[in-house]
Amino acid sequence: MNLIPKFDPVRVFLEPWSTPELISWNSQVILMGLLVCWASGMIGSFIVVRRMALMGDAISHGILPGVIIAFLAFGSLDVGPMLLGACLAGLACSFSIEWLQQNSPIKKDASMAIVFTSFFALGVTLINLQTGHLDLDTDCVLYGEIGLTPLAPNITLAGNNVGNRSLWVMGLICLIIVSLICLFYRQILVTSFDATLAHSIGLPVKSIQQFLMLLLALSTVASLESVGVILVVAMLVFPSVTASFFFSRLPSILVCTFPLGIAYTFGGFHLAYWLDCSIAAAMAITATVCFIAALGLCPNSFLWKIVAHKKSPHN
Amino acid sequence: MKRFLPIIFIPISFCFFLFIGCESKPANETGDLHATQRISIVTTTTQVNDIVRRLVGDSCVVTPLMGPGIDPHSYKPTAHDMTSISTADLVVFHGLKFEGKLASLLSQGHSKVTSYDVSSAVPKDLLIYINETETDLPDPHIWFSPKLWTICIEGISAFLSRELPQLKGEIVDRKKLILRGIENVSNWARSKIQSIPEDKRILITSHDAFRYLGEYFDLEVIALQGISTLQEAGLNDRTNLVDFISKKKINCLFIESSVNPKGLQEIAKETGARIGKPLYSDAFGTRADLSTGPNQNTYAHDTWEGMLVYNIETIVNGLNP
Secondary structure (H helix, E strand, C coil): CCCCCCCCCHHHHHHHHCCCCHHHHHHHHHHHHHHHHHHHHHHHHHHHHCCCCCCCHHHHHHHHHHHHHHHHHHHHHHHHHHHHHHHHHHHHHHHHHHHHHCCCCCHHHHHHHHHHHHHHHHHHHHHHHHHHCCCCCCHHHHCCCCCHHHCCCCCCCEEEEEEHHHHHHHHHHHHHHHHHHHHHHHHHHHHHHHHHHHHHHHCHHHHHHHHHHHHHHHHHHHHHHCHHHHHHHHHHHHHHHHHHHCCHHHHHHHHHHHHHHHHHHHHHHHHHHCCCCCHHHHHHHHHHHHHHHHHHHCCCCHHHHHHHHCCCCCC | CCCCHHHHHHHHHHHHHHHHHHCCCCCCCCCCCCCCCCCCEEEHHHHHCCCCCCCHHHHEEECCCCCEEEEEEHHHHHHHHHHHHHHCCEEEEEECCCCHHHHHHHHHCCCCCEEHHHHHCCHHHHHCCCCCCCCCEEECCCHHHHHHHHHHHHHHHHHHHHHCCCCCCCCCHHHHHHHHHHHHHHHHHHHHHHHHCCHCEEEEEECCCCCHHHHHHEEEEEEEECCCCCCCCHHHHHHHHHHHHHCCCCCCCEEEEECCHHHHHHHHHHCCCCCCCCCCCCCCCCCCEEEHHHHHHHEEECCCCHHHHHHHHHHHHHHCC
16 A cells, blocks of 8 residues: 655645745745744743643633633624633643642643643533534634645735735734743743742732633634634644753753744644645654654763773673 | 844745736736637536536537535545646636535636626525525525426536537537436426325435425425535434434435445434435436436436436335335
């Protein structure tokens, strides 16, 4: 069986950029990929440090009741109300997780698991209560697909077409995240690594952590709407973990998010053209490959130890 | 910190340049395409593909996004599907949120893609609504009603004749042929259904796709799951269904080619009912599978006629004791 298609460089690398329509379409896809990688990667670096790497997955499940309540309230499946409901539920989910951690002896991973399973179960129950015949699922009403980014409606400002709505939303969120992290870098850093120290030097630890969760929830819901679930969950974790093999200081890891985002996006995009699969999945696979390469090649890698062991003469 | 800021802002400003760069592309693609090469039409579901392919014949390249057996509710486009959409001259899709997010994106009327919503031809009062009182969510499985599908075919052919005026004559001729075929097969199907005893005309399936079929051919339709294939059956639905099957002494349940049969198989085991051959619900079959229908003609399962002939034969063979 011919599972993997033949690798044809012209088809894989040149065909996607061969005509003006394709260039215009694919550049929007690439741009969306970069924005999601950067936004999620930046915020993910802090989330991973706080040992909450699966927050993306938690939020993607936690938004289900919000989507259904929004449908019950507005009676339509349009993206606007769905996104509003998802945002509110995402915020509620991340705030509950944060609150549980701060005000109960429960550990982080357990509090995440408790909150998101409760939210998800509430959503499933709401669907069944409402009616047995409702075509309502986050998969088909909310989650987007990165390859379809250019189909999102255009925004018109004062009669001028200024471009794709999804791209603008994601671009703004990326900009907000990056600039806020730059502005409050020191405060976020201290609270993420050592909450006791942060408290002792007079920082509002709880508010800063809640604020980080707010950023996370917003960027996750926006990314879910435009690129789908797998990419968001992957991009929160992979950039910072991969970079941490080579750098131990957080600023370097944060800066590494940018080249890694570029590598994931272009790598995934062309991989998807080669294998003819979903672009989001291909980007996540590229991230995995980069991770494995980093694992093998990093300064303290097990590979070097094996090599060194063989070279050293046994007496 | 001061060294850190510019490193962050350079990529961001770069990305905003890209923004401006990719939005200012002129959209001058409409004029010269018809003259130079064969027109390419992208269709989403197998139902739409069947009609469009037969209406335009060989004069256009018709690319289907979903193949036989693919569930449109959970379809994920691949990289080449994306290329097909972006380079297509026309996109014909089913609508009524049948293709999930893809349908909502296409129905927002994007300027770069000329798209046509097949379901838009059907008047609102002919649709079956999922929840009659408060919402306006129609059941998307309209092709199961020959009456509604005829309206849709008229709509598709009007759209194609408008977009491809040079093919108008051929399209109208082919449309007449298709409509005659549909009428033939649905008359045959009606007489076949009449052969089932009246109290046995109950169709039990995994998901609720056959309401239009039931409405048109006088079958009572009951489904384990809701309209969406992604939903799981609640416990209450299940118990009710088991009671109903035992009370009415129903002897055959029907699974579907594009839906997981597990739920219904368990119910069949519990009630002692048989499981019939899988019906075509959300997707048609392949060209290689054939059924013999009215006047001993053979019909391929990738066409509407083939789908109906096969489904009706399966239902009649299953329900007749």
